[in-house]
Amino acid sequence: MNRIQSYSNYDFDRAGELREVDTKFREVSYIPIFKNNFFIVTSALKDEVLMNIPLELTSFTTKKYFLGVSNNKEIWCIDLSEIELSTIANFISYSKLHCVRDCFHLINEREASLLAYAKGITNWNNTHQFCNNCGSKTIREEKGHRRKCINNLCNSLHFPRINPAVIVLIEYKPKNAPPLCLLNMHEKEYGYMCSLFSGFSEIGESLEDTVKREMKEEVNLAVTNIEYIASQPWSFPSSLMLGFSAKTESKNFIIDNKEIKKAQWFSANQINKMVQENKLVISKKDSISNYIIQLWVEKNS
Numbered sequence: 001m002n003r004i005q006s007y008s009n010y011d012f013d014r015a016g017e018l019r020e021v022d023t024k025f026r027e028v029s030y031i032p033i034f035k036n037n038f039f040i041v042t043s044a045l046k047d048e049v050l051m052n053i054p055l056e057l058t059s060f061t062t063k064k065y066f067l068g069v070s071n072n073k074e075i076w077c078i079d080l081s082e083i084e085l086s087t088i089a090n091f092i093s094y095s096k097l098h099c100v101r102d103c104f105h106l107i108n109e110r111e112a113s114l115l116a117y118a119k120g121i122t123n124w125n126n127t128h129q130f131c132n133n134c135g136s137k138t139i140r141e142e143k144g145h146r147r148k149c150i151n152n153l154c155n156s157l158h159f160p161r162i163n164p165a166v167i168v169l170i171e172y173k174p175k176n177a178p179p180l181c182l183l184n185m186h187e188k189e190y191g192y193m194c195s196l197f198s199g200f201s202e203i204g205e206s207l208e209d210t211v212k213r214e215m216k217e218e219v220n221l222a223v224t225n226i227e228y229i230a231s232q233p234w235s236f237p238s239s240l241m242l243g244f245s246a247k248t249e250s251k252n253f254i255i256d257n258k259e260i261k262k263a264q265w266f267s268a269n270q271i272n273k274m275v276q277e278n279k280l281v282i283s284k285k286d287s288i289s290n291y292i293i294q295l296w297v298e299k300n301s
């Protein structure tokens with residue numbers, strides 16, 4: 001399977017060295033954002049998320065964050081949330097406002113990555129307007145990648161924080177039968193959508209500790225042979241998903257009935273059959289859960 005993780009900035013130049021210096025690129029493109037949504041121009045020929053918006057509109061706000069450089073162009077995002085939509089419409093023609101996950105099917109992987117990055121950095125700046133050490137205001141530094149407390153007795157520096165979360169495929173190997181994986185089942189009108197089990201890392205835990213604790217809490221299974229598979233940035237708002245597989249010696253799970261409503265063991269062939277019969281959908285296409293389940297099904301079919 002030759003796939004990449006959705007929302008990864010796999011070949012995008014973040015140009016971190018330019019965050020502390022004035023840059024004078026001839027061309028600057030913006031990703032405008034409005035209350036967590038994006039202006040997508042959809043035409044028969046192309047979908048475009050980068051815009052050359054008029055200078056006058058960019059002067060309406062200081063909420064601009066440098067993302068990087070692409071094709072010798074600076075790429076910024078600009079938060080227009082405090083400006084009336086009717087005013088914005090004088091400068092930007094767009095078909096609709098979309099949130100990233102809802103417009104995932106309209107745009108390509110690269111565009112989705114840029115929008116997720118833009119959404120994450122905008123959200124972080126908006127939610128860190130005040131110092132969590134002394135309560136004073138903070139100001140934007142390094143073009144939106146650092147904030148500094150303005151209280152001279154404090155002057156704390158604040159950097160974007162990412163919250164690690166594990167997502168786990170639990171495998172059981174019966175004697176003389178194909179391996180099984182445990183799926184988290186979400187009831188839908190057509191049947192079920194399935195996903196994997198996940199949870200945030202807590203203070204003082206290694207990722208392996210988190211995998212063991214979360215699987216114990218959610219399905220009451222002891223797991224071993226924990227192996228890393230892949231990661232995915234999840235800027236909704238600030239997580240990093242870390243995908244693992246783990247093995248268990250017992251088929252007898254007990255769901256927690258809070259986060260998990262139903263779980264079920266499946267062989268790869270059973271998953272394929274249910275998908276073909278339209279009774280099962282493997283998580284949303286942009287998720288790492290989808291990636292890991294598909295990978296396991298391909299390996300064990």
Ligand SMILES: [Zn+2]
Nearest residue numbers: 131134149154
């Ligand atoms: Zn402070």
